[in-house]
Amino acid sequence: MERTPIIEMKGIVKVYPDGTKALKGVDLTVNKGEILGLLGENGAGKTTLMKILFGMLHPTSGKILIRGEEVRFKSPSDAIAHGIGMVHQHFTLVEVFDALHNIILGMEGHGAFSKIDVYRARERLQSLMDDLNFQVPLEIPVEDLPVGVQQRIEILKMLYRDVDVLILDEPTAVLTPIEVEELFRVLRQLKAEGKTIIFISHKLNEVMDLTDRVTVIRKGEVIGTVNTSEATPQLLAKMMVGRDVVLKIEKPPKEAGEPILRVENLKVMGDRGEIAVNGLSFEVRAGEIFGIAGVEGNGQTELIEAISGLRKVESGRIYLQGKDITGRGPRELYDLGMAHIPEDRTHMGLILDMTVTENSVLGLHWHPRFQRFKGVINWSKAREHARSLIEQFDISAPGTEAPVKSLSGGNQQKLIVAREVSKEPIFIIAAQPTRGVDVASTEYIRNYLVKLRNEGKAVLLVSADLDEVLQLSDRMGIIYEGEFMGVVKPEEVNTEEIGMMMGGIRYEEIRK
Amino acid sequence: MKKSGSESLKSINLRPFVESLIAILVGFIIGALVLLAFGYNPWSAYYWLFQGALGSTYGIASTLKYATPIMLTALTFAIGTRTGIFNIGAEGSFYFGAIAAVIFTNVWDNMLFGLAMGMLLGALWALPAAVLKVYRGVHEVISTIMLNWIGWFFVLWLIVGPYANPSDPNKTIRIPVDARLPIIGYGLSIAIVIAVVAAVLTYFLLWHTTMGFGMRASGINQKAARYAGMNPKMAVMWSFLIGGLLSGLGGAMKIMGEGPSYAISQGGANIYGFGFDGIGVALVGRNHPVGIILSAIFFGMLRAGTALMQAQAHVPLEIIKVIQGIIVITVAIPSLYDLVKKAIHRGAA
Amino acid sequence: ISPGGEESTKGAIAIVYDVGGRGDLSFNDMAYLGASKAAKDFNLDLVELQSNSEDDYVKNLETLAAQKKYLVIIAVGFMMTDAVKQVADEYPDQKFAIIDGYIPDKDNVMSILFKENEGSALAGALAGLIAANDGKDKVGIVLGMEIPVLYKFEAGYRFGVKWAEDYYKQKEGKDVTVDVIYQYTGSFGDAAKGKAAARAQLAQGAWVIYQVAGGTGLGVFDAVGEVLDSQGKKMGPPFAIGVDSAQDWIKPGVIIASMMKRVDVGVYTAVKDAVEGNFKGGIVELGLKEDGVGLSTVDDVMAMFDSLPEDTQQQKLKDLGFNSRDELRQYLEDTRKQVPDWIWDAVKELQGKITTGVIKVPAPMDQDGIGAVRNAKTWQEMMELAK
Amino acid sequence: MDVGSVLSILITSLMAMVPIVLTSVGAAWSERAGVVSIGYEGVLLMSAFFGAIFAELTSNAVVGLLGGIFVGILLGMLHGVLTVYLKGDHVIPGIGINLLAMGVVPFGILAYWGTAGQHQLPHDAQMWHLKTPYGELSPMVPVTIIIALVTWWVLFKTPLGLRVRSVGENPEAADALGINVEKYRFWSTVYGHALAGLGGAFMSVDWLGLVHKTMSGGRGFIALANMVFSGWNPLVSLIGGWLFGFFDALAAWLAPKHIIPGQFILMLPYIMTLIIVAGIIGKARPPKWDGRPYKRE
Ligand SMILES: Nc1ncnc2c1ncn2[C@@H]1O[C@H](COP(=O)(O)OP(=O)(O)OP(=O)(O)O)[C@@H](O)[C@H]1O
Ligand SMILES: Nc1ncnc2c1ncn2[C@@H]1O[C@H](COP(=O)(O)OP(=O)(O)OP(=O)(O)O)[C@@H](O)[C@H]1O
Ligand SMILES: [Mg+2]
Numbered sequence A: 001m002e003r004t005p006i007i008e009m010k011g012i013v014k015v016y017p018d019g020t021k022a023l024k025g026v027d028l029t030v031n032k033g034e035i036l037g038l039l040g041e042n043g044a045g046k047t048t049l050m051k052i053l054f055g056m057l058h059p060t061s062g063k064i065l066i067r068g069e070e071v072r073f074k075s076p077s078d079a080i081a082h083g084i085g086m087v088h089q090h091f092t093l094v095e096v097f098d099a100l101h102n103i104i105l106g107m108e109g110h111g112a113f114s115k116i117d118v119y120r121a122r123e124r125l126q127s128l129m130d131d132l133n134f135q136v137p138l139e140i141p142v143e144d145l146p147v148g149v150q151q152r153i154e155i156l157k158m159l160y161r162d163v164d165v166l167i168l169d170e171p172t173a174v175l176t177p178i179e180v181e182e183l184f185r186v187l188r189q190l191k192a193e194g195k196t197i198i199f200i201s202h203k204l205n206e207v208m209d210l211t212d213r214v215t216v217i218r219k220g221e222v223i224g225t226v227n228t229s230e231a232t233p234q235l236l237a238k239m240m241v242g243r244d245v246v247l248k249i250e251k252p253p254k255e256a257g258e259p260i261l262r263v264e265n266l267k268v269m270g271d272r273g274e275i276a277v278n279g280l281s282f283e284v285r286a287g288e289i290f291g292i293a294g295v296e297g298n299g300q301t302e303l304i305e306a307i308s309g310l311r312k313v314e315s316g317r318i319y320l321q322g323k324d325i326t327g328r329g330p331r332e333l334y335d336l337g338m339a340h341i342p343e344d345r346t347h348m349g350l351i352l353d354m355t356v357t358e359n360s361v362l363g364l365h366w367h368p369r370f371q372r373f374k375g376v377i378n379w380s381k382a383r384e385h386a387r388s389l390i391e392q393f394d395i396s397a398p399g400t401e402a403p404v405k406s407l408s409g410g411n412q413q414k415l416i417v418a419r420e421v422s423k424e425p426i427f428i429i430a431a432q433p434t435r436g437v438d439v440a441s442t443e444y445i446r447n448y449l450v451k452l453r454n455e456g457k458a459v460l461l462v463s464a465d466l467d468e469v470l471q472l473s474d475r476m477g478i479i480y481e482g483e484f485m486g487v488v489k490p491e492e493v494n495t496e497e498i499g500m501m502m503g504g505i506r507y508e509e510i511r512k
Numbered sequence B: 001m002k003k004s005g006s007e008s009l010k011s012i013n014l015r016p017f018v019e020s021l022i023a024i025l026v027g028f029i030i031g032a033l034v035l036l037a038f039g040y041n042p043w044s045a046y047y048w049l050f051q052g053a054l055g056s057t058y059g060i061a062s063t064l065k066y067a068t069p070i071m072l073t074a075l076t077f078a079i080g081t082r083t084g085i086f087n088i089g090a091e092g093s094f095y096f097g098a099i100a101a102v103i104f105t106n107v108w109d110n111m112l113f114g115l116a117m118g119m120l121l122g123a124l125w126a127l128p129a130a131v132l133k134v135y136r137g138v139h140e141v142i143s144t145i146m147l148n149w150i151g152w153f154f155v156l157w158l159i160v161g162p163y164a165n166p167s168d169p170n171k172t173i174r175i176p177v178d179a180r181l182p183i184i185g186y187g188l189s190i191a192i193v194i195a196v197v198a199a200v201l202t203y204f205l206l207w208h209t210t211m212g213f214g215m216r217a218s219g220i221n222q223k224a225a226r227y228a229g230m231n232p233k234m235a236v237m238w239s240f241l242i243g244g245l246l247s248g249l250g251g252a253m254k255i256m257g258e259g260p261s262y263a264i265s266q267g268g269a270n271i272y273g274f275g276f277d278g279i280g281v282a283l284v285g286r287n288h289p290v291g292i293i294l295s296a297i298f299f300g301m302l303r304a305g306t307a308l309m310q311a312q313a314h315v316p317l318e319i320i321k322v323i324q325g326i327i328v329i330t331v332a333i334p335s336l337y338d339l340v341k342k343a344i345h346r347g348a349a
Numbered sequence C: 001i002s003p004g005g006e007e008s009t010k011g012a013i014a015i016v017y018d019v020g021g022r023g024d025l026s027f028n029d030m031a032y033l034g035a036s037k038a039a040k041d042f043n044l045d046l047v048e049l050q051s052n053s054e055d056d057y058v059k060n061l062e063t064l065a066a067q068k069k070y071l072v073i074i075a076v077g078f079m080m081t082d083a084v085k086q087v088a089d090e091y092p093d094q095k096f097a098i099i100d101g102y103i104p105d106k107d108n109v110m111s112i113l114f115k116e117n118e119g120s121a122l123a124g125a126l127a128g129l130i131a132a133n134d135g136k137d138k139v140g141i142v143l144g145m146e147i148p149v150l151y152k153f154e155a156g157y158r159f160g161v162k163w164a165e166d167y168y169k170q171k172e173g174k175d176v177t178v179d180v181i182y183q184y185t186g187s188f189g190d191a192a193k194g195k196a197a198a199r200a201q202l203a204q205g206a207w208v209i210y211q212v213a214g215g216t217g218l219g220v221f222d223a224v225g226e227v228l229d230s231q232g233k234k235m236g237p238p239f240a241i242g243v244d245s246a247q248d249w250i251k252p253g254v255i256i257a258s259m260m261k262r263v264d265v266g267v268y269t270a271v272k273d274a275v276e277g278n279f280k281g282g283i284v285e286l287g288l289k290e291d292g293v294g295l296s297t298v299d300d301v302m303a304m305f306d307s308l309p310e311d312t313q314q315q316k317l318k319d320l321g322f323n324s325r326d327e328l329r330q331y332l333e334d335t336r337k338q339v340p341d342w343i344w345d346a347v348k349e350l351q352g353k354i355t356t357g358v359i360k361v362p363a364p365m366d367q368d369g370i371g372a373v374r375n376a377k378t379w380q381e382m383m384e385l386a387k
Numbered sequence D: 001m002d003v004g005s006v007l008s009i010l011i012t013s014l015m016a017m018v019p020i021v022l023t024s025v026g027a028a029w030s031e032r033a034g035v036v037s038i039g040y041e042g043v044l045l046m047s048a049f050f051g052a053i054f055a056e057l058t059s060n061a062v063v064g065l066l067g068g069i070f071v072g073i074l075l076g077m078l079h080g081v082l083t084v085y086l087k088g089d090h091v092i093p094g095i096g097i098n099l100l101a102m103g104v105v106p107f108g109i110l111a112y113w114g115t116a117g118q119h120q121l122p123h124d125a126q127m128w129h130l131k132t133p134y135g136e137l138s139p140m141v142p143v144t145i146i147i148a149l150v151t152w153w154v155l156f157k158t159p160l161g162l163r164v165r166s167v168g169e170n171p172e173a174a175d176a177l178g179i180n181v182e183k184y185r186f187w188s189t190v191y192g193h194a195l196a197g198l199g200g201a202f203m204s205v206d207w208l209g210l211v212h213k214t215m216s217g218g219r220g221f222i223a224l225a226n227m228v229f230s231g232w233n234p235l236v237s238l239i240g241g242w243l244f245g246f247f248d249a250l251a252a253w254l255a256p257k258h259i260i261p262g263q264f265i266l267m268l269p270y271i272m273t274l275i276i277v278a279g280i281i282g283k284a285r286p287p288k289w290d291g292r293p294y295k296r297e
C-alpha cells in the first residue's frame, strides 16, 4: 500500500485550563486510505488528541498538516470543511430530535428561514444508507433508540457530510458482537471507497482485527507505531501499560453452592409499556458467576432494574437467600446483601458533580460506620473509606475532594466497582462492568469478579461483550426479547450457537 | 461552585467569596461613574452609605435587622437550587408565616408557639407546589408564581377582614407583648441570631446529614439517587417544606421581632417583597448558607446606608437602586475573578 | 438638589415619603409640593428621603432626628404612625409633623388629618347628579388595595350619590336611583388593572367613575378617554373624577374634577408654624371647612399645572394640543360647562351644609363600618352612622 | 352577561394578552436556545419608558415600538454577553436588570418629563386603534398573533429553528457539527428580549398611552409562567397568554358583582392557571441545557 500522509500532527501539546498536561508533544501521522488504531490507557490523551484534530479543542502548541498543508481549525466546522469527521466517545446527539434532524443539523440546505426540505434530505439519506446497507429509523426521537442505533446515526452524520477521514472514539464500547461485526463491515467498505479511518478502542482483538497500523499513547506521549500485521495483543498491551498484562483470566473450577438469587416467572414492563422481561426464571448460586448475554435492548436493563428494586415487577417473584424481595427498594436490598454495578455509570452509578468521597459512600452512607449518630454522616470516615478504595483499586484521582467528573471514565468505573464491592455483598449485579475501561483496569475488574466468586459470592454478570461473558461465566443465559433462549455452560456451546440464540432461536431447536 | 460534603467549615473554599467581593467592587466603581454622570459626588455618597450602615452601633444594628428576613428567604431559594428546584415560593410562605404569627400569638401569647406556627404555615403553603411537582409534574416556576399571588390576596383578605385591628384598622391586631422576640439593642431583636442559626442548621442539614445528602443527590441526579436507595420524590417534598418553613419563620419573625407596630400593615406593606429579594441574596451568596449570611448582611448594609446617603449626599433612592442593580449584575460575571487575577499577574511580572 | 451641605439657608426641613414615593399621584406628591414651596418661601434647605419599604420608616426618621438640624421632620402617610411615635419619644426636642397619622398626645408631633369623606361626598354628589341628569342609573368608583383608609373615600362617595338622588328627586319630582359600582383592584401601581376595572364598570353602565387608586387610577382616565374617543367626543360625559391632587390637567376633557386633599397646605402650615415658633403638637384636622379637602376648581388645576417646571408646562401644553396656558384654562372651563350650572350649585350647597355641620358624612374605619354604609338606603341613614 | 360585556371582556383580554404573549414567545425562543432570563419584568418597564420617549421624539408610535425593541435588544445583548460569552449565571443578571429598571424609570420620568411618577403620551405618539363601543383594539393584536405564529414556524420548521433548538438541547452536539453555539445563543437571547421590549413599548405607546413607574405590574413573571405553561411552545404561549388575559378581564368584570370578597376574585386568573396546568397540562420538559452555560474545555 502506498503511504501518503493525509494527516500529520506535529509536536502537539495540550494543557487544560486547570493545568492538566494531557498531551506532551505528540506526533501522529495518518496515511490516506488506512485504518489507524489509536491505543492507550484511560486518560492517556486519545480523546484530547482527536478533539484537537477535529477543531473542538485548540492545541497549546504544535501544528497540524492536512494533505501537506498547515491548518488551524477554529471549530469543528473548519475540520469538517477539510473532510475530517468525528464520532465522539459520548454521543453528541440531540435526544429529542429524530435521526433525520440530527443528521442534517447544520447542513439543512436552503436559507435559514425556508422550510426544511425533509423530503429531499430523507432521499439523500436513504441512498446513503442503502449504499452501505446500514439502516436506521429516521423518524423516531433518538432518545428512544438503542445505543447501537444511536451510534450508526453518529456515523451517518459524518458520512452525510462527505468526510474523507473518520475518527471513531471508542465506537465499540457499547456495541454487541453482532453490531461490532456490522460496524467493521461498514468501516472496511468505507476504506475500500478510499476513506481514512482513525479507530480508538481498548479492545485489543478488535484493533488486531480491523486496523492497518496502531499508534500507542501513554500519559500524553507517543510510545510507538506498529504495523498491525507485525503486532500481537501482548505486545500492544505491554506498550500501553508499560508492563506485561495477563490477558487470560485464571478461573479455577468451583462447585456452585446454595442458590442465592432465585427469579421466578418474572415479568417486567419497559418504559414504553411493552413487555420487556417475559416470564423469566433462573437462579444464581453461591460461588457462581451467572452471565447474561444478548443483543442490547432485549430486556437486560429491565431485568437488572427489577432485581435491584428500581423498577416495578409486573408479576413473578424474586428471592434473595430464600427471602422474598419482590418490590423491595435499593436500600433494603443493600441491607440484605445486594450490590449493583449499574450499566450507566454517568447517569446512575455516580453523581458526577459530587466529590469522590461523596460518591464512594453513595448508597452505603446509611451504614452505621459512616454515621456519626443516626442521620448524621461522618465525613471523615467517608473520606477514609474513599482513600482506601483509591488505594486498594489503584484509582487515579486528583484527590478525595475532587469532583468525580474530573476522573477518566475508566477510573470512574473502578470507583463504582470498588464501592459496590466494599458493601461486602453476598450477591452482586455487574452490568457492563468493563465498558470503556482500558486493558489494565479491565483485567483488574474481571479478576475481582472471579475473586468474589471464589469467595463464595453470587455474581450476576450482564455484558454486551460476549467474550467477557464467555470468559467469566460458570453458566450463562442467552436472552432474547425478555426470554432465555437457553441456559448453558460456556464450554458447552460455540460462538455460532450463541449467535443463533441471540438471534432468537431456542437451544433445544439448535440441538435438534 | 460545588461544595463538597466532607468539607469542614475551616477548609471552606475562599474563591467564591473573593469572586463576589471583586464583583461588588466593580459594581461600586460602575456605580460611581453613574453617580458622577448625574452630578453626584461618589466619594461622599459611598462615605455616607457606609457611615449609615456600619458607622455606628445603631447602623450595624439596622444592617443586621435588614439582613434577617432576606437571609431566611434566601435559604429557601438556596435549598431549592441545591435540590434541583427553582423555588421562588419564598414570598408566599413569608406572608403565611407573618399572618400565622399574628393569628396564633393572639390565641396563645407564647413566642415559641408563634414561631412554630409561622414555620408550620409557611411549610404548608409550600406544600401544594411540592405535591403538584411530585405527583403532577407541574413545573415549580408556574406553581410558585401562582401560589405567591394567591397567597398574597388571601393574606390581604385576612388582614383587612378578620384580623384587622379594631382600634387601629390600618394594621392587624398586634403581637402580644409577651410573645415578641427579645430585643438585643437598637431595635435589633434576637431574630438575627435565629436566622444565623437557621443558616448554620441548613448548612448542617444539607452537607452533614443523610437526609441532606439525599436531597442534594436528588437535585443533581434523580436516577443516581434512586439507585442509591434515596427517595427523590421525598427529597423534593422536603426541599419545598423546609424551604417554606424557613420563609415562614422569616415572616413570623418579621412581625414578632420588629417594632414599632408588631403587626402587619394594611396592604401588606411590611411583608411584601422579601421572597424576591431573597433570590438575589442567595445567588450572590452562591447558594451556600455561609455565603448567604454574608450576602444578606451585605444587602442589609446597602439598605441601612441609604438613609444617610439620601440625607447627606442627597442621592435619590432611584440612583441607589440603579447602583444595587449594577452590583448584582456584576456578581453574575464569574470570569471577573480570572480577569482580575490575570491583570494582577501581568502587573507583577 | 446640590450635593454636599452648604448652609447658605436659614435652616433645613426634611420630609420622609412613604413607599409610594414621589410620583404616587397622591399624598407624597402633594407633600412635596407643600414642602418645596415652604422651603422656597422661608429660605430653607429641603432634604427628601424616600422609603424602599415600610422597614425604612424608623430608620429614615431616626437618621434625620439624630442629625438634630431640622426645624421639622415631615412624615408622609398613615403607615408611619408607629414609627413617628417611637422616634418622637426618643427625640423629644425634634419637631415632627405626620400626614394622615393619628398621634394626639405628643408635644413634638403635629398630626395632620384630612376628612376625605367630606371631599368624597362632593365627588359623589357631582357624579350622582350628572348621572341622574343624563338619565343614567349607575356611577362607579375604582379603588386601589382594600385598606381601611380607602373606606372613608368610598363612604363619602356613596353618601354624596345618595344625597344626589334625594336632591334630584326634590328638584325634578322624579324618583331616581343611582347605584354605586365599586371595586378594589388590589394595586396602586398597575394602570392596566385600572383600565380593565373601568372598562368593566363602563360596560355595566357606570356614567361617572371616581378613581381612588394612585397609578392604577391612570388606567381609569384612559378607559373613560377611550369611550369618549369612540363616540368622537372631546369632553365627557362619561367622566372620570380624580383624587388627592387636582388631576384634571392629566387628561383635560375626561376628568370633570378632582377630590383634592390639600396635603400641601397641611405641610406648608406645619413648616410655617415651626419657622414662626407657633408649632404645637396634637391633632390638626382639615375638612371642607378648613379647605383641607374639596373639589378642584379650575384655579386649583392651573395652580397645580403651574407647579410643574416651566419647560414641562410648555411641553405639556404642546402634548395636549394647546398654544397657551389660557387655552388650557378655557378648555377646562368648557369641560365643566358640559355639566349644567345647577349641578355645580347643588354641589356647592352640599359643601355649605357639610361645612356648617348641618350634614355629617360618615367616616368608617373598618369593614363593619363600611358595610353599614353600603347597606344604608338613604343619606340620612348614612348620617346616622356618622354620629 | 350581555353581548356588550362579552365583547368588552374579549377586547380587554386581547389587549392584555399582547405584552404577556410577546414576552413569553421571546422567552420561549431564548430558552429553546438554552438561555434563561428572569429580567423580563425590568425589560418591560424600561422599554415602556424609553419606547414612549422614542414615540414622542418622532411623534410616531411605530417608532416608539421600534424603540422598545431597541431597548430590548440592548438589554438582551447585556444578558447575552454575561451568560453566553462570559459563561455567567443565568438568573442573577435578570435580578439586576429588574432592580435597575426600578431605579431608572422613576428617575427617568421625573428627569425627562418633569412630572413625577407618570406621564401621559400626546395623541400623536399613541398608536392608531380600531375604536369600538366596547373598547379599542390595537393593530398589535394581530401583529402579536403573527409574531407567535411565525416564531413557532421558524422554530419548528426551518433550519434556523432546528439549530436554535439544538444549542438549547445539546450544545455539544451542535458544536460538533460546526454550529456556532455562542452566536445562536446570543442572538436568541437578543430576540427574546427584543420581543419583551416590543411588549413593554406596547404597554405605553399603544395599550395605555401613558408611562407609570410601576406599570409592568408583574407581567414579566407571569410571562415566564406562561412560557413554562405552554411547554416552551410559542403557539401555545399565544393561547396561554390570551387565557390569562381572559381570566384577568373576567375577574375585573366580576369584581363589581361582589359575590365573594374582592381578594378572591383577584385570585381568579392565578387559580385558573394552576388548575389548568395541574389538571390538563402536567409535566413540562424544559430544553435539556436550559440555563446552563456551555464551555468547550
Ligand atoms: N476538560 C478537561 N479539563 C482538564 N483536564 C482534562 C480535560 N479533559 C481531559 N483532561 C485530562 O487530559 C488527560 C487526557 O484525557 P483524554 O480524554 O484525552 O484521555 P483518553 O485517552 O481519551 O482516555 P479514555 O481512554 O478514558 O477515553 C487526562 O488526564 C484528563 O484528566
Ligand atoms: N472537569 C474536569 N477536570 C479535569 N478533567 C476532566 C474534567 N472533565 C473530564 N475530564 C477528563 O476528561 C477525560 C475525558 O473525559 P470523559 O468523561 O470522556 O472520560 P472517558 O473518556 O469517558 O473515560 P473512558 O474512556 O474510560 O470511558 C477524562 O480523562 C477525564 O479525566
Ligand atoms: Mg477518551
Ligand SMILES: [Mg+2]
Residues within 6 Å of the ligand: A047, A089, A170, A409, A410, A436
Ligand atoms: Mg474515554
